[in-house]
Amino acid sequence: MSDVRARVEQVYREDSRRILATLIRLLGDFDLAEEALHEAFFVAVERWQRDGVPDSPRAWLVSTGRFKAIDVLRRRARFKASQPLLLAQLEELEQTDWSGEDVEDDRLRLIFTCCHPALAADAQVPLTLREVCDLSTEEIARAFLSAPAAIAQRIVRAKAKIRDAKIPYQVPSLSELPERLDSVLRVIYLVFNEGYSASMGAELTRVDLTREAIRLGRLLMELLPEPEVMGLLALMLLHESRRSARSSPSGELILLDDQDRSRWDAALIAEGGALVERALTTRRFGPYCLQAAIAAVHAEAPSAAETDWQQIVGLYDVLLRAVPSPVIELNRAVAVAKRDGALAGLTLIEEILDRGELQDYHLAHSARAEFCRQLGRAEEARAAYLRALELTRQEPERRFIQGRLSELD
Amino acid sequence: MKYLCLVYSDERLLHTLPDSPEDAECWAYAESIQGSGRMVAAEALESVQTATTVRMRNGKLSITDGPFAETKEQLAGFYLIDAKDLNEAIQVAGNIPAARVGCVEVRPVRQLNV
Numbered sequence: 001m002s003d004v005r006a007r008v009e010q011v012y013r014e015d016s017r018r019i020l021a022t023l024i025r026l027l028g029d030f031d032l033a034e035e036a037l038h039e040a041f042f043v044a045v046e047r048w049q050r051d052g053v054p055d056s057p058r059a060w061l062v063s064t065g066r067f068k069a070i071d072v073l074r075r076r077a078r079f080k081a082s083q084p085l086l087l088a089q090l091e092e093l094e095q096t097d098w099s100g101e102d103v104e105d106d107r108l109r110l111i112f113t114c115c116h117p118a119l120a121a122d123a124q125v126p127l128t129l130r131e132v133c134d135l136s137t138e139e140i141a142r143a144f145l146s147a148p149a150a151i152a153q154r155i156v157r158a159k160a161k162i163r164d165a166k167i168p169y170q171v172p173s174l175s176e177l178p179e180r181l182d183s184v185l186r187v188i189y190l191v192f193n194e195g196y197s198a199s200m201g202a203e204l205t206r207v208d209l210t211r212e213a214i215r216l217g218r219l220l221m222e223l224l225p226e227p228e229v230m231g232l233l234a235l236m237l238l239h240e241s242r243r244s245a246r247s248s249p250s251g252e253l254i255l256l257d258d259q260d261r262s263r264w265d266a267a268l269i270a271e272g273g274a275l276v277e278r279a280l281t282t283r284r285f286g287p288y289c290l291q292a293a294i295a296a297v298h299a300e301a302p303s304a305a306e307t308d309w310q311q312i313v314g315l316y317d318v319l320l321r322a323v324p325s326p327v328i329e330l331n332r333a334v335a336v337a338k339r340d341g342a343l344a345g346l347t348l349i350e351e352i353l354d355r356g357e358l359q360d361y362h363l364a365h366s367a368r369a370e371f372c373r374q375l376g377r378a379e380e381a382r383a384a385y386l387r388a389l390e391l392t393r394q395e396p397e398r399r400f401i402q403g404r405l406s407e408l409d
Numbered sequence: 410m411k412y413l414c415l416v417y418s419d420e421r422l423l424h425t426l427p428d429s430p431e432d433a434e435c436w437a438y439a440e441s442i443q444g445s446g447r448m449v450a451a452e453a454l455e456s457v458q459t460a461t462t463v464r465m466r467n468g469k470l471s472i473t474d475g476p477f478a479e480t481k482e483q484l485a486g487f488y489l490i491d492a493k494d495l496n497e498a499i500q501v502a503g504n505i506p507a508a509r510v511g512c513v514e515v516r517p518v519r520q521l522n523v
Contacts, residue, residue, distance in 0.1 A: 168493070
């Protein structure tokens with residue numbers, strides 16, 4: 001008996017998202033699909049004990065969920081006999097010929113639907129984590145330091161829009177793909193970044209979100225191996241490879257230069273590096289591939305001093321042409337400083353700040369402070385560190401800047 | 410499913426920007442939507458300066474000059490279309506020539522509960 005229960009739990013863990021994705025396609029309704037999914041698993045516990053575990057548990061669960069949904073719609077239709085839409089939905093569902101095919105496509109459909117640009121940007125991430133990753137509303141709220149009620153409300157609104165505005169449950173056509181894929185990649189990268197460098201609070205990394213983002217990246221890679229998908233997955237793997245080296249046991253921030261590279265995860269670096277190469281050979285690479293390529297150059301350097309800064313500056317040049325952005329300019333300035341010295345970097349950063357850009361970005365001021373410090377311009381360094389301190393809310397970064405400030409005294 | 414595509418633009422600029430569409434182009438686009446079988450209705454509107462707002466309060470009709478709300482962009486026209494889903498509606502809306510100089514709000518039509 002407990003064997004069957006364990007088997008049901010295993011199927012839930014491994015396959016519930018696939019089954020949900022298929023039920024959403026069949027039912028065209030997220031809430032109805034979730035209800036049907038849970039009813040199907042509920043029935044499975046009893047039925048599989050009596051009749052044995054079916055050959056294809058997944059097909060059995062989809063089929064059972066579909067019948068449960070038909071029951072639900074019939075009950076609703078009895079109470080609201082005048083609802084023509086409900087009856088049409090029921091009829092359509094009864095006639096749908098369900099076969100076990102297309103199940104992988106269903107998961108891809110689910111990702112594209114949850115990341116549809118017509119949904120509010122702040123709803124795409126929680127909806128994806130809820131529906132594709134099966135995180136609870138409470139888990140999502142904790143990860144993003146928001147109230148569960150606020151997260152739940154965003155998810156409810158998004159689902160209502162999917163239903164009422166009829167956002168289709170499909171993988172976009174080839175002509176729409178680049179733009180729609182961007183939106184999916186952006187959501188995954190947001191999840192990763194939120195986990196990797198929490199924007200505020202005491203913890204430097206939130207492992208769960210980085211793990212979920214990488215899982216999503218792998219899933220997308222399996223379903224749609226486009227160059228930018230490879231690029232994003234590679235970028236996340238290469239960042240993740242440094243996770244245990246980027247903070248001390250007491251939670252202090254350790255800069256790239258000072259990290260113990262023996263603590264970098266070689267397996268993740270190898271996997272990320274291979275993906276970067278594969279993506280670059282397609283010649284259809286974009287910003288994620290280029291950022292991953294930069295991360296790979298860092299990962300391959302045996303020490304900070306032996307980093308190929310020339311190549312990194314070159315990659316930043318290409319990246320800047322693809323997506324002009326002051327943040328990328330800032331990163332390029334840091335690489336130029338490594339190659340040509342602090343003064344060259346400082347000049348570039350001052351150009352950006354003089355244009356009025358990145359004034360409120362703490363990393364621009366801390367980089368400026370760092371270069372001034374290296375050039376022995378202590379007063380300017382102090383002013384810039386103080387400005388950076390005002391702008392950063394993340395505890396480990398604040399302590400790092402305070403440490404630098406006390407060194408200046 | 411029906412969608413109403415509301416075309417908004419700053420009407421002082423609608424016809425004067427380098428990307429502004431000529432009437433002939435707008436007409437041709439409407440014809441192409443008609444040809445695809447997705448057209449229910451479409452019209453361009455006169456300027457908001459010609460707008461009149463009416464309200465019925467306590468059985469009394471109130472009439473005022475001007476649009477319901479003063480906004481930076483004004484309603485310049487609309488398409489009422491039949492589309493399979495929001496993606497198809499977005500395709501139709503995005504290619505409305507005036508979308509190059511203004512914007513198009515896409516709203517699903519609600520079935521009345523009767």
